[in-house]
Amino acid sequence: xxxxxxxxxxxxxxxxxxxxxxxxxxxxxxxxxxxxxxxxxxxxxxxxxxxxxxxxxxxxxxxxxxxxxxxxxxx
Amino acid sequence: xxxxxxxxxxxxxxxxxxxxxxxxxxxxxxxxxxxxxxxxxxxxxxxxxxxxxxxxxxxxxxxxxxxxxxxxxxxxxxxxxxxxxxxxxxxxxxxxxxxxxxxxxxxxxxxxxxxxxxxxxxxxxxxxxxxxxxxxxxxxxxxxxxxxxxxxxxxxxxxxxxxxxxxxxxxxxxxxxxxxxxxxxxxxxxxxxxxxxxxxxxxxxxxxxxxxxxxxxxxxxxxxxxxxxxxxxxxxxxxxxxxxxxxxxxxxxxxxxxxxxxxxxxxxxxxxxxxxxxxxxxxxxxxxxxxxxxxxxxxxxxxxxxxxxxxxxxxxxxxxxxxxxxxxxxxxxxxxxxxxxxxxxxxxxxxxxxxxxxxxxxxxxxxxxxxxxxxxxxxxxxxxxxxxxxxxxxxxxxxxxxxxxxxxxxxxxxxxxxxxxxxxxxxxxxxxxxxxxxxxxxxxxxxxxxxxxxxxxxxxxxxxxxxxxxxxxxxxxxxxxxxxxxxxxxxxxxxxxxxxxxxxxxxxxxxxxxxxxxxxxxxxxxxxxxxxxxxxxxxxxxxxxxxxxxxxxxxxxxxxxxxxxxxxxxxxxxxxxxxxxxxxxxxxxxxxxxxxxxxxxxxxxxxxxxxxxxxxxxxxxxxxxxxxxxxxxxxxxxxxxxxxxxxxxxxxxxxxxxxxxxxxxxxxxxxxxxxxxxxxxxxxxxxxxx
Numbered sequence: 001x002x003x004x005x006x007x008x009x010x011x012x013x014x015x016x017x018x019x020x021x022x023x024x025x026x027x028x029x030x031x032x033x034x035x036x037x038x039x040x041x042x043x044x045x046x047x048x049x050x051x052x053x054x055x056x057x058x059x060x061x062x063x064x065x066x067x068x069x070x071x072x073x074x075x
Numbered sequence: 076x077x078x079x080x081x082x083x084x085x086x087x088x089x090x091x092x093x094x095x096x097x098x099x100x101x102x103x104x105x106x107x108x109x110x111x112x113x114x115x116x117x118x119x120x121x122x123x124x125x126x127x128x129x130x131x132x133x134x135x136x137x138x139x140x141x142x143x144x145x146x147x148x149x150x151x152x153x154x155x156x157x158x159x160x161x162x163x164x165x166x167x168x169x170x171x172x173x174x175x176x177x178x179x180x181x182x183x184x185x186x187x188x189x190x191x192x193x194x195x196x197x198x199x200x201x202x203x204x205x206x207x208x209x210x211x212x213x214x215x216x217x218x219x220x221x222x223x224x225x226x227x228x229x230x231x232x233x234x235x236x237x238x239x240x241x242x243x244x245x246x247x248x249x250x251x252x253x254x255x256x257x258x259x260x261x262x263x264x265x266x267x268x269x270x271x272x273x274x275x276x277x278x279x280x281x282x283x284x285x286x287x288x289x290x291x292x293x294x295x296x297x298x299x300x301x302x303x304x305x306x307x308x309x310x311x312x313x314x315x316x317x318x319x320x321x322x323x324x325x326x327x328x329x330x331x332x333x334x335x336x337x338x339x340x341x342x343x344x345x346x347x348x349x350x351x352x353x354x355x356x357x358x359x360x361x362x363x364x365x366x367x368x369x370x371x372x373x374x375x376x377x378x379x380x381x382x383x384x385x386x387x388x389x390x391x392x393x394x395x396x397x398x399x400x401x402x403x404x405x406x407x408x409x410x411x412x413x414x415x416x417x418x419x420x421x422x423x424x425x426x427x428x429x430x431x432x433x434x435x436x437x438x439x440x441x442x443x444x445x446x447x448x449x450x451x452x453x454x455x456x457x458x459x460x461x462x463x464x465x466x467x468x469x470x471x472x473x474x475x476x477x478x479x480x481x482x483x484x485x486x487x488x489x490x491x492x493x494x495x496x497x498x499x500x501x502x503x504x505x506x507x508x509x510x511x512x513x514x515x516x517x518x519x520x521x522x523x524x525x526x527x528x529x530x531x532x533x534x535x536x537x538x539x540x541x542x543x544x545x546x547x548x549x550x551x552x553x554x555x556x557x558x559x560x561x562x563x564x565x566x567x568x569x570x571x572x573x574x575x576x577x578x579x580x581x582x583x584x585x586x587x588x589x590x591x592x593x594x595x596x597x598x599x600x601x602x603x604x605x606x607x608x609x610x611x612x613x614x615x616x617x618x619x620x621x622x623x624x625x626x627x628x629x630x631x632x633x634x635x636x637x638x639x640x641x642x643x644x645x646x647x648x649x650x651x652x653x654x655x656x657x658x659x660x661x662x663x664x665x666x667x668x669x670x671x672x673x674x675x676x677x678x679x680x681x682x683x684x685x686x687x688x689x690x691x692x693x694x695x696x697x698x699x700x701x702x703x704x705x706x707x708x709x710x711x712x713x714x715x716x717x718x719x720x721x722x723x724x725x726x727x728x729x730x731x732x733x734x735x736x737x738x739x740x741x742x743x744x745x746x747x748x749x750x751x752x753x754x755x756x757x758x759x760x761x762x763x764x765x
Contacts, residue, residue: 002585010271017352018311021488022285022544023148024312025310026146026148026310026598027148027149027309027546027548028548029145029311029314029330030143030144030148030152031143031178031548031550032143032177032181032297032313034311034315034318035311035315036315037318037399038247038728042343043347043349044349045347045352045441045442045444045445046347046348046349046350046351046352046353046356046442047352047353047442047445047446048251048445048452049444049445050346050444050445050449050547052343052440052441054175054552056178057174057175057176057177057178057206057208058175058178058550058551058552059339059550059551060548060549060550061437061440061441061444061547061548061549061550061551062547062548063444063448063546063547063548066547066548
């Protein structure tokens with residue numbers, strides 16, 4: 001089992017599960033993260049600490065620790 | 076009766092949509108730029124509304140804050156949800172980004188369950204095309220069983236047609252999502268327990284998803300029981316089914332062509348580049364800072380010149396001296412103090428709304444997140460903190476771009492510690508007198524001290540009151556050029572609201588200080604101000620400041636920190652007589668000053684892109700003041716005085732800004748807390764250096 005923070009830039013994967021506190025999971029779902037959705041890690045932030053993720057037709061920023069709550073299926 | 080009929084004839088239209096889909100632009104287009112900006116009651120979330128005529132009928136437009144869903148994951152979404160349930164809108168206009176259809180349809184599907192008539196405004200179709208996406212509006216309309224209008228709101232395309240649809244739409248939409256049987260049965264059971272109302276289906280699903288909606292006790296209890304029976308988290312089931320429905324619909328109405336990467340991706344490649352990213356970010360920060368302060372400075376000078384001319388006219392009149400002083404120092408001085416904030420706020424609002432609407436602000440927050448995280452703050456707090464070095468007042472208003480209230484509060488309590496440019500003037504004067512040769516070091520050290528104290532304050536407060544959900548999760552929206560007219564109007568409305576809201580308090584402070592200075596006797600030491608200052612001397616004596624004139628100057632410093640220099644000048648050297656002006660000579664000066672301001676304003680353009688200057692400017696103070704100060708203070712006392720001046724109570728405009736944004740209690744806390752910190756550290760500075 002891998003999580004979103006382990007992807008390399010430009011690598012794609014599919015979300016299998018979300019973890020974390022209920023408000024945080026709701027926030028993720030509102031932004032479009034959900035099991036079955038395809039994600040791509042676009043890049044790490046220039047100073048590190050955060051990730052830019054392509055999700056559907058949008059780009060989302062997530063902190064590394066938050067990206068660790070998004071579990072992936074290997075594709 | 077007539078009023079009642081008119082009220083009935085007025086239609087209430089709510090706009091709802093994801094953040095960054097052009098809702099404000101649409102309101103602007105629908106209302107012909109006649110919208111108003113305010114706050115949602117009890118919050119500092121911006122509220123846009125307008126009254127206008129559409130299709131010959133009067134219409135009230137209210138823009139609900141940007142929301143991804145009605146699950147209320149942010150304060151904005153909570154307002155949107157509560158207002159949809161509370162107000163009974165005649166029509167809801169759901170603004171949808173054609174370039175991000177699937178996620179936007181999630182909200183549309185939720186709205187279909189709320190039961191209000193919905194018209195879908197399919198916006199940004201031009202931008203979608205550049206991403207290779209085209210949406211068949213007619214097919215979408217059939218899928219949703221709702222009117223769908225294609226729009227490019229920024230160019231006004233499709234706005235009339237949307238207006239027509241919005242004025243005629245009626246009837247509850249069809250609920251569009253079919254959930255697994257167990258959830259449908261549970262939802263129906265809950266709906267039977269609720270009174271007859273159109274939002275029942277949405278409410279029952281929200282209760283099953285475990286959201287905090289207000290429902291009668293028995294319904295709530297039954298919902299909890301049903302949630303437990305359903306086993307797996309019903310929220311994920313419900314949300315998942317909505318997304319599946321949105322996905323299938325989008326597949327059927329969307330045509331996707333492969334195109335080269337859109338502009339947004341190309342710009343991101345530079346701005347978020349591993350090595351280029353940081354220097355470009357710093358350059359961008361510098362640009363926002365310079366734009367705000369370089370463009371406003373000529374107009375602040377102009378406000379000062381206008382004051383001088385009025386004072387000259389008053390001096391040329393035959394009024395008694397005390398009345399002249401009251402008019403020119405009290406009234407004109409007060410109005411001038413208020414007006415001097417208008418340019419800086421106006422240009423700050425321009426810069427901030429450009430940065431926000433263009434998509435740059437989100438990138439800046441993305442990069443700064445790492446740095447701010449050390450103080451437990453989100454990346455968006457970086458820009459307000461940095462603006463504090465120019466002026467604390469606009470910096471506090473700039474915290475509005477942050478989502479969480481507690482994060483905003485912490486940044487706002489840190490801002491008054493950052494050394495604004497008004498304090499710089501005092502630092503430079505004292506440093507040049509008492510630390511010749513080391514003045515740059517002293518001034519720089521004071522800046523660092525202020526920032527360190529501010530960040531420590533924010534970090535410590537964060538330990539006591541952690542933010543509800545301090546998440547770095549945010550969208551990085553597509554880059555867009557905001558509409559100039561809309562940006563200008565928003566900046567103007569907000570500046571005006573500051574003058575209206577804060578003007579009174581600043582005026583009162585200026586008048587109180589005038590009274591202190593003028594009641595008692597003609598010489599400063601006989602005035603109420605002089606007596607009060609002498610009473611305060613024992614408090615400051617432990618930090619080596621024993622001259623009442625130095626202590627006293629801190630009182631008018633509450634109006635604005637640079638006033639300290641003027642007050643010291645008056646109490647050490649005596650007041651400069653105001654040169655009387657004839658009416659014509661005054662007019663001539665006003666004209667010349669205005670032309671000068673225009674010229675300086677134009678000159679600010681090349682200055683914006685010039686190299687930064689690191690040496691502090693020459694002291695701007697009355698010539699003899701430096702000589703008068705030298706004998707009354709030991710350098711250790713001078714440093715203590717500067718540390719105190721850096722950290723003590725924020726100026727009145729900053730206090731008013733804090734009060735407007737966070738209430739009287741926090742504004743008072745800030746004053747008391749800063750006085751304490753300033754006193755302790757001032758004392759420490761004296762003891763260490765002595």
